[in-house]
Amino acid sequence: MGFETIDLTPRVGTQIETDVETLLSGSHAAQLRSLTESRGVLLIRGVVMDDEQQLAFTRTLGPVFDAGSGNVYKVTFDKRESPSLWEYNYGNFSWHIDRTDTDTPPFASILNAKRLAPEGGQTEFANTYAAYEDLPEEDKALIERLQVVHKLASSFKESIPDPTEAQLAKWSQHADKVHPLVWRHRSGRKSLITSTSATQIVGMDDAEGAALLARMMAWATRPEYVYVHEWQLGDILIWDNTGTMHRVRPYDLGAGRLLHRTTVVGDEPFDPSRELETA
Numbered sequence: 001m002g003f004e005t006i007d008l009t010p011r012v013g014t015q016i017e018t019d020v021e022t023l024l025s026g027s028h029a030a031q032l033r034s035l036t037e038s039r040g041v042l043l044i045r046g047v048v049m050d051d052e053q054q055l056a057f058t059r060t061l062g063p064v065f066d067a068g069s070g071n072v073y074k075v076t077f078d079k080r081e082s083p084s085l086w087e088y089n090y091g092n093f094s095w096h097i098d099r100t101d102t103d104t105p106p107f108a109s110i111l112n113a114k115r116l117a118p119e120g121g122q123t124e125f126a127n128t129y130a131a132y133e134d135l136p137e138e139d140k141a142l143i144e145r146l147q148v149v150h151k152l153a154s155s156f157k158e159s160i161p162d163p164t165e166a167q168l169a170k171w172s173q174h175a176d177k178v179h180p181l182v183w184r185h186r187s188g189r190k191s192l193i194t195s196t197s198a199t200q201i202v203g204m205d206d207a208e209g210a211a212l213l214a215r216m217m218a219w220a221t222r223p224e225y226v227y228v229h230e231w232q233l234g235d236i237l238i239w240d241n242t243g244t245m246h247r248v249r250p251y252d253l254g255a256g257r258l259l260h261r262t263t264v265v266g267d268e269p270f271d272p273s274r275e276l277e278t279a
């Protein structure tokens with residue numbers, strides 16, 4: 001088989017028609033990386049991949065990230081599959097960029113659907129490049145130099161509104177971070193760093209900052225920037241964690257829904273000027 005691309009919406013999402021051999025060969029790896037960046041999320045359907053193949057495919061795109069539970073991370077509420085990390089999945093119900101508690105987040109992740117819930121559980125992706133590019137000029141000027149505080153606890157404010165002391169203690173082990181609101185990428189393009197982990201804008205009144213963050217979040221998740229993925233078993237999705245946000249729609253947590261995730265290490269810090277400072 002060859003390698004065909006079909007756009008799923010005008011601004012975000014492309015389906016790739018190909019086969020496992022082509023993916024594992026790495027022959028289209030550079031094109032896939034570039035499509036991931038330009039289209040935000042890629043869907044490969046009708047291809048069966050086990051963990052070994054998924055890891056081999058991920059390696060063609062870049063170095064594989066160890067998620068703390070090995071290289072294949074189980075996205076699930078099934079405690080047998082994910083005994084120590086299942087609780088973090090509550091954060092998945094809110095719009096976010098992965099690992100805003102780090103300076104350099106993963107470049108991309110790959111999800112492989114192993115078990116699905118009978119209803120709900122669609123994964124949504126919002127293109128934060130397109131959202132930035134469409135902002136009115138006065139908003140671009142307003143946010144150009146703003147810095148935003150991110151806290152892991154905030155990632156759970158919608159899904160766990162009344163956390164226990166133990167949960168708060170666990171989340172506080174992750175460092176708070178300050179990131180710019182506008183990501184200046186090496187490519188010269190810019191995207192929004194919006195995420196539910198964002199709590200306040202540095203130097204701005206709390207209420208005013210929260211209102212601006214909420215307005216940017218609402219803008220970035222307008223329907224024209226969002227692709228909603230209706231899962232089928234075996235679907236493989238690749239998303240650009242540096243140019244999209246994602247979240248999952250509600251589903252029955254007892255349904256055993258299970259996605260296997262592998263992740264490509266990132267090489268672009270949220271704040272490129274900080275990279276120069278520490279170089």
Ligand SMILES: [Fe+2]
Pocket residue numbers: 092096097098246
């Ligand atoms: Fe995530």
